[in-house]
Amino acid sequence: MEIEQLIEKLRQKLPTEEIETKPHIGGKERIFVLINAPKIADAARAIKEMGGRLCTISCVERFSLFELIYHFSLDREGVMVNLKTTVKKTDPEVDSVTPIIRGAAFIEREIHDLFGVKFKGHPSLKRLILSEQWKGNPPGNPPLRRE
Amino acid sequence: MPLFKLRKEEGWEPPLGGETYRGRPQFQDACIGCGACAEVCPPKAIQVKDQGEEREIELDFGKCIRCGQCASACPVEGIKVTPTDGVFVRGEERKIVVKRKLVRCENCGQPITTIDHFRWMVERLGTLSFSNPTLIRFATATDSAGPFRILCPRCRRLEYLSDHGWRAKY
Amino acid sequence: MPEITIGPVHPLLDEPVAVKLEVEGKTIKAAEIQIGFIHRGIEKLSERMTFEQVTFLVERICGICSNVHPLCFVQAVEDIGGIEVPERAKYIRTIIAELERIHSHLLWLGIAGHILGAHEIFLKSWRYREPVLDIFELVCGNRQNYAMMAVGGVRKDIPSAYVPKIIETLKFLKEKVPKLAEEVRSSLGKRLRDIGVLTKENAISYCTTGPTARATGLPIDTRKNHPYAAYPELEFEIVNRDEGDVLAQTEVRMGEIIQSIHILEQALRNLPPGEIRAEFKNIPPGEGIGLAEAPRGEDIHYVRTNGTNMPERHKIRAPTYVNLPALEAMLPGNKLEDAFIIVASIDPCFSCTDRVTIVNERGEERVVSEEELLRMSRNAAL
Numbered sequence: 001m002e003i004e005q006l007i008e009k010l011r012q013k014l015p016t017e018e019i020e021t022k023p024h025i026g027g028k029e030r031i032f033v034l035i036n037a038p039k040i041a042d043a044a045r046a047i048k049e050m051g052g053r054l055c056t057i058s059c060v061e062r063f064s065l066f067e068l069i070y071h072f073s074l075d076r077e078g079v080m081v082n083l084k085t086t087v088k089k090t091d092p093e094v095d096s097v098t099p100i101i102r103g104a105a106f107i108e109r110e111i112h113d114l115f116g117v118k119f120k121g122h123p124s125l126k127r128l129i130l131s132e133q134w135k136g137n138p139p140g141n142p143p144l145r146r147e
Numbered sequence: 148m149p150l151f152k153l154r155k156e157e158g159w160e161p162p163l164g165g166e167t168y169r170g171r172p173q174f175q176d177a178c179i180g181c182g183a184c185a186e187v188c189p190p191k192a193i194q195v196k197d198q199g200e201e202r203e204i205e206l207d208f209g210k211c212i213r214c215g216q217c218a219s220a221c222p223v224e225g226i227k228v229t230p231t232d233g234v235f236v237r238g239e240e241r242k243i244v245v246k247r248k249l250v251r252c253e254n255c256g257q258p259i260t261t262i263d264h265f266r267w268m269v270e271r272l273g274t275l276s277f278s279n280p281t282l283i284r285f286a287t288a289t290d291s292a293g294p295f296r297i298l299c300p301r302c303r304r305l306e307y308l309s310d311h312g313w314r315a316k317y
Numbered sequence: 318m319p320e321i322t323i324g325p326v327h328p329l330l331d332e333p334v335a336v337k338l339e340v341e342g343k344t345i346k347a348a349e350i351q352i353g354f355i356h357r358g359i360e361k362l363s364e365r366m367t368f369e370q371v372t373f374l375v376e377r378i379c380g381i382c383s384n385v386h387p388l389c390f391v392q393a394v395e396d397i398g399g400i401e402v403p404e405r406a407k408y409i410r411t412i413i414a415e416l417e418r419i420h421s422h423l424l425w426l427g428i429a430g431h432i433l434g435a436h437e438i439f440l441k442s443w444r445y446r447e448p449v450l451d452i453f454e455l456v457c458g459n460r461q462n463y464a465m466m467a468v469g470g471v472r473k474d475i476p477s478a479y480v481p482k483i484i485e486t487l488k489f490l491k492e493k494v495p496k497l498a499e500e501v502r503s504s505l506g507k508r509l510r511d512i513g514v515l516t517k518e519n520a521i522s523y524c525t526t527g528p529t530a531r532a533t534g535l536p537i538d539t540r541k542n543h544p545y546a547a548y549p550e551l552e553f554e555i556v557n558r559d560e561g562d563v564l565a566q567t568e569v570r571m572g573e574i575i576q577s578i579h580i581l582e583q584a585l586r587n588l589p590p591g592e593i594r595a596e597f598k599n600i601p602p603g604e605g606i607g608l609a610e611a612p613r614g615e616d617i618h619y620v621r622t623n624g625t626n627m628p629e630r631h632k633i634r635a636p637t638y639v640n641l642p643a644l645e646a647m648l649p650g651n652k653l654e655d656a657f658i659i660v661a662s663i664d665p666c667f668s669c670t671d672r673v674t675i676v677n678e679r680g681e682e683r684v685v686s687e688e689e690l691l692r693m694s695r696n697a698a699l
Contacts, residue, residue: 025544030606044597053537054524056634058619071606071617075542080606103524103639105351169458189370214373214464219472228458 003029006079013046014039030080037085037094040070044097047072048082054101055080059111066092066117087117096122169213170232172206173243180204180247180261183200184217193217197258202249207242223267252299252307259299279303334661338655348648350641363631368394368468368600371628375618376462378635381424384417385611386618386633387466392545393607393620394468394628396598403592404547406470411547412483412584413457413465414609415577419490420449421612422570425664426501429567432502432657433508438501445493448486455479469658470594480585489576494578498571509564513647513659516561523643527614527636528573529663532565539610550587553580563662570664599626611636613664637665 007019014033021029035043044054052072060067070083087094096119098104108119113127185193192210196203206217206226218228225245243246247261265285269276275283280295281303298306337349347435359378363371365602375386388410395402423446430438450460457463461527515525520533530537538547556572558565602624609616613635621630640663647659 023399024396025399026545026549031390053521053526055615055617056619056632056639058630058632060621060630069619071619072614073542075537078544080543080608082606101524102522105640106638106642107634131377165454167455167458169464187369189366189373198520212377213459214462215458216369217374244396 003031003079006074006077007031010081013077014043017043022046028079030082032082032084033102035085037087040068040085041095041097041100042081043083044070044072045100047074047083048101050074051076052081054097054103054107057104057107057111059115059117061089061115062086064089066115068094068111068117070097092117093120097121097122099126166230168230168232169215169228170230171208171213172211172215172217172226172228174204174206174226174245175224177223178221178245178247179223179263179267180245180249181264181267182260183220183222184226187216187220189214190274197249198249200249202247202258202261203244204247204315205242205244208239221252250297252302253296254302257299258278259297326524336648336656338648338653338656343653345648345651345653345656350644352641358453358632363628365627367626368628371631372466372468373464375633376464378633380461381421381645382417382613383462384413384465385491385609388414388546389607389609389616389618390620390631391466391468391607392577393605393618394600394622396607396618397603397622398468398487398597400437400469400597402470402597403476403593403595404589405474405660406593406595407547408584408588409471409475409593410466410583412475413463413548414589415581416449416452418448418577419574419610420453421664422574424611425451425535425570425661426567428661429658430501430505432661433505435505438497438504441493441497441500445490445497448489452479452483452486453594455482465592470592472594474593475588480588482579483585487581490574491578495569495669501567502569505567506564509562509567509658511560511562512651512655512676513662514560514562515643515647519643519646520561524639525614525643526639527611527664528566528569529640529643531556532569533561534559537615539608539615541610545609547584551580551583563658565623566662566664583612583688599624613637614640637663641665 003021007021010033011017014035017039018034020032020034022032024030033043034045048054052074055071058069058071059139060069065086066089068085068087070085072081072083073079074081085094092115094117096104096108098108098119105123108122109125109127111117112119112122112125119125135143154258159281182195182202182204185191185195185204190210190212192207192212194205194207196205213228213232215228217226218224247263249261250259250265251257252259259281269282269286270295272282275285281297283295284297296306337351338345339347355619359374362374365376372387372390375390376383378386394400423442426442427446430436442660453463454460456479457465457473465473515529515533517533517535520530520535526537526539534557536555536557539545540553541555553576556569556576558568600622602622604619604621607618607620616636617634619630619632620628623629644660644663647663648656651659
């Protein structure tokens with residue numbers, strides 16, 4: 001299906017969000033959707049029903065925000081759909097998508113370890129990749145932050 | 148290099164690194180001491196140390212990852228990747244050093260670069276080097292102090308702006 | 318219920334993992350994965366190195382799939398800068414990627430043979446791997462860590478004098494690999510059937526990729542879904558099976574070796590002339606995603622830049638990362654002696670075990686060495 005039809009279908013499922021495309025040399029364009037943090041679980045469910053597979057979740061640190069980007073791949077159409085959302089640094093909390101997509105468990109645990117973002121509803125938000133000797137549980141001293 | 152001779156009867160020999168093997172880099176005499184290898188080295192195995200009148204460029208084989216970026220970045224083939232490599236035995240020196248004469252700024256004393264590097268620049272720029280007072284000293288190939296001082300880029304720009312001599316008299 | 322931990326350290330592969338198994342008698346009831354023993358902070362290091370230097374850093378994430386990480390990273394950076402890669406460079410990238418796939422699958426076959434006690438298969442598959450590594454030494458300068466990728470193209474060219482040698486190697490492999498596949502099927506087929514089964518629903522819900530997912534019937538392959546390098550112009554098939562057990566994964570991998578040889582022959586025949594590296598001024602601020610198909614699955618790199626010559630944020634997700642949690646669904650219900658081969662069947666990029674601690678109900682601990690666990694695995698009824 002063409003990109004325009006795909007964007008139309010996305011607009012039907014997620015009616016109030018901003019959708020933009022970014023050109024990619026040698027392939028199809030990539031779709032970026034900007035979403036508010038409370039609606040992320042519904043959006044993830046909608047994309048999963050369209051046949052999307054979660055590739056990974058990236059976390060980028062800005063001045064006073066964390067930006068979370070959920071990368072989905074629609075394998076049949078060959079298009080990447082990326083959901084972008086932001087959380088405040090002072091109290092970083094967002095709904096977990098693990099109850100919907102089981103493969104997100106490890107990914108969210110890693111972001112919790114390295115950045116200190118809390119995922120509500122995650123079945124077991126334990127330490128994943130940092131050693132037990134790393135001093136300071138988040139929110140004490142998460143390593144990938146600039147401070 | 149024998150490819151499919153898998154038995155001694157077929158002519159198998161123990162494999163040695165062929166000529167295309169990426170082994171240890173070695174400094175050559177053509178090195179001008181510019182330090183480009185140190186800037187691109189990914190694990191920072193090449194360090195540039197300026198002391199007194201001399202610049203020392205040191206390569207630590209313990210950190211070197213044998214990638215060959217130093218040889219790609221070198222402007223003159225002053226460092227080359229050789230096909231030999233091996234484990235270190237006790238007592239063997241793990242670092243190699245090349246030394247070149249350093250040129251310091253006559254105003255602030257900071258190191259600028261080496262004499263060989265200046266000569267290479269003059270050769271590459273040709274007549275364009277006469278646009279730079281420091282390069283004129285190396286282009287005219289005299290060691291005696293001329294009307295132009297050897298200055299680092301910062302001091303040279305300050306001198307342009309303050310412009311001693313001619314304008315100060317009038 | 319007694320718990321067995323297949324602990325972190327093993328000399329053979331890269332990243333260690335601890336697999337905690339709850340056993341009842343000799344059957345596995347539940348499994349839990351712990352990782353993080355080799356966290357090296359590569360994403361943090363990337364923020365202090367220039368783009369060219371990061372290309373060499375990410376090569377050293379994995380020793381076996383060492384080409385796919387630089388390929389993914391340079392594709393992400395080229396995505397940001399809008400850099401068009403010359404045709405010849407695309408073909409050379411494809412050639413190196415497919416040669417790496419062949420050598421990685423042959424290595425896996427050897428490890429599987431070693432674990433099951435089939436030493437003939439181990440020796441043969443690693444012997445057939447040698448000519449491929451010799452090609453790498455000839456073309457790239459090293460049997461591992463090829464240092465061929467660069468932003469905008471490739472670093473070194475493949476001179477036409479080397480092409481006949483590569484074709485000779487492919488002819489050798491085309492003759493030997495099908496016979497090896499037949500041998501694997503006949504000697505190990507019964508042992509590997511119906512163990513470690515992953516259902517299609519679980520494969521979708523755990524978001525697995527690579528041969529693990531293709532063995533359950535999912536037709537996903539990054540080379541077809543999100544084509545990159547020279548793959549849009551080359552013909553090949555996705556190898557699929559339906560059963561989802563360890564034998565299906567073995568068949569998928571062996572089929573992929575044959576497909577890789579087919580791709581290589583096409584690429585070498587149609588290698589276009591021209592430049593190998595595109596020029597570019599600087600990378601503008603922005604974000605980019607690079608995707609590639611590693612021998613183990615889909616690899617994704619996300620890079621964000623801020624206008625300087627160093628990345629601001631570099632996120633890496635290697636393929637084993639999403640295949641590992643699927644083990645929690647694959648292990649229960651199987652016998653303890655099959656645990657080793659099931660963990661190895663997802664082709665994990667880590668090390669398995671050095672010591673195993675068995676804790677029984679009385680709380681006593683008994684340390685079991687690697688030899689004993691291997692012996693259990695090899696002596697299981699064939």
